Each structure stands twice: as C-alpha cells, then as structure tokens.
Amino acid sequence: MASKLLRAVVLGPPGSGKGTVCQRIAESFGLQHLSSGHFLRENIRAKSEVGVLAKQYLEQGLLVPDHVITSVMMMELEKKQSQHWLLDGFPRTLVQAEALDRICDLDLVINLNIPFETLKDRLSARWIHPASGRVYNMEFNPPDVHGIDDITGEPLIQREDDKPDAVAVRLRKYKEAAKPVIELYKSRGVLHSFSGTETNKIWPYVYTLVSSKVRPVHSKEAN
Numbered sequence: 001m002a003s004k005l006l007r008a009v010v011l012g013p014p015g016s017g018k019g020t021v022c023q024r025i026a027e028s029f030g031l032q033h034l035s036s037g038h039f040l041r042e043n044i045r046a047k048s049e050v051g052v053l054a055k056q057y058l059e060q061g062l063l064v065p066d067h068v069i070t071s072v073m074m075m076e077l078e079k080k081q082s083q084h085w086l087l088d089g090f091p092r093t094l095v096q097a098e099a100l101d102r103i104c105d106l107d108l109v110i111n112l113n114i115p116f117e118t119l120k121d122r123l124s125a126r127w128i129h130p131a132s133g134r135v136y137n138m139e140f141n142p143p144d145v146h147g148i149d150d151i152t153g154e155p156l157i158q159r160e161d162d163k164p165d166a167v168a169v170r171l172r173k174y175k176e177a178a179k180p181v182i183e184l185y186k187s188r189g190v191l192h193s194f195s196g197t198e199t200n201k202i203w204p205y206v207y208t209l210v211s212s213k214v215r216p217v218h219s220k221e222a223n
C-alpha cells in the first residue's frame, strides 16, 4: 500500500453522481472532498468578490472563467497539502488541468459516464442544503422530512441551475470542455471510467479501485 498522499479527481457531467461518489469515498477512506461548485456557492452566499463575479455564470449554467476557479481551488489545495484529497468538479477544462499539473501529479482520475436522460431526471429531483452542500434526491436519497435537512432541520432548496433551461446549457458545455481533459488523463494511464445508471452499482467498483491506493477507514465496505 502506497504511503504517499492521494491526489484524485472525479470527472463527470452535471448529475453524474460526482458529489455522491466523492462523499462516499471521503467517508470510507477519510480523505478531503473538495467541490469547486460548493466553494463557488459558498462565495456567492457570502457575497465575496469571487461570489459576485461567479453568480452570473452559475445562474446561466456557464463555466466561470478559468483564472477565477483556478485561483479559488489553488487556495483551497494549499490548505490541504498534508492530506489525501479528492477533487469534485475541477478541473473542467484543459487550462484548469494544466494549472493542476503545475502543483501535483494525479494518482487517480475517476470518470463517471451516465446517460443524458438519467442526468436530466436526477437534476430535476435534486435538493441541497446550501450551508453544508449536503445533497438529496427525492427518489434516490430523500430527506427524512420533505424539504428539510436531516442534520440541521433547515430548509432545503433546489439549485437555480438545476432548472431545465440551465441544465440543457450545462450538459452541452460539459461535453466540449471535458473531452480534452478526459483525453489527457487517458493518455497518462490514470483514467478509470465507470458507466451505468445507478450509483449503487458503480460504487463497489470505485471502492475497490480506491482501496488499491489508500487504506479504508473501516474494514468493511461502506454502502
């Protein structure tokens, strides 16, 4: 078992289950889950300079400029230098992948391949707790009480960019931006792709793959 710190990325279109899979990996292997979308939404809530700039892009389902998200992520990664980490939603373009290259060598890239129709259905049923980034789905993992976060009791919201018009733009944009990133990681031999319509069926394969790199926190596989 390698003792070096794990540097991993999860790629996939909106709704492919990146957040869900990252959450499970983080819990099972005790590593840091860093979501670019969550950092941006936190900045928007806090009305920070980055947040004010990013808001218009998120609302329209567009990618925020590379230099903006790259500087946000580099700052977060600097704080986590001594921990295993897993990136969710970054890099999304070749320029971002090149920026990441300058600070680390990736050990593992997990690519989630989920059919378009499945993505649309999942996103229309996604609800989030904005403060924590906890994600629910009215069919897959509903909250105990409709519209309420299980942990804090606070209200859940639907993301503006999960509305059908923004979803269509996001899915289209994802394909063109992600293609060269996927090709880059494939050519390096670090890309592992998983296809299917159910996270629970993909998860055991992802778990086995990550186990080959980091020791699980618990001895038994978490579901």
Ligand SMILES: Nc1nc2c(ncn2[C@@H]2O[C@H](COP(=O)(O)OP(=O)(O)O)[C@@H](O)[C@H]2O)c(=O)[nH]1
Pocket (backbone or CB within 6 Å): 012, 013, 014, 015, 016, 017, 018, 019, 020, 021, 122, 123, 125, 126, 127, 135, 136, 137, 138, 139, 140, 141, 197, 198, 199, 200
């Ligand atoms: N029906 C269904 N929903 C899922 C499945 N996996 C994840 N979800 C839900 O689909 C939505 C998108 O998943 P998420 O992890 O947020 O995807 P991301 O946009 O790639 O980070 C969320 O509401 C999840 O709870 C699944 O296998 N089936």
Ligand SMILES: Nc1ncnc2c1ncn2[C@@H]1O[C@H](COP(=O)(O)OP(=O)(O)O)[C@@H](O)[C@H]1O
Pocket (backbone or CB within 6 Å): 013, 014, 015, 018, 036, 037, 038, 040, 057, 058, 061, 062, 063, 064, 065, 069, 088, 089, 090, 091, 092, 093, 096, 161, 170
């Ligand atoms: N790496 C990134 N580059 C550019 N924009 C980003 C990046 N990560 C997140 N965003 C912005 O935040 C939005 C939400 O991202 P995210 O939470 O990862 O959602 P999803 O996984 O559903 O696409 C994106 O549509 C985009 O506007």
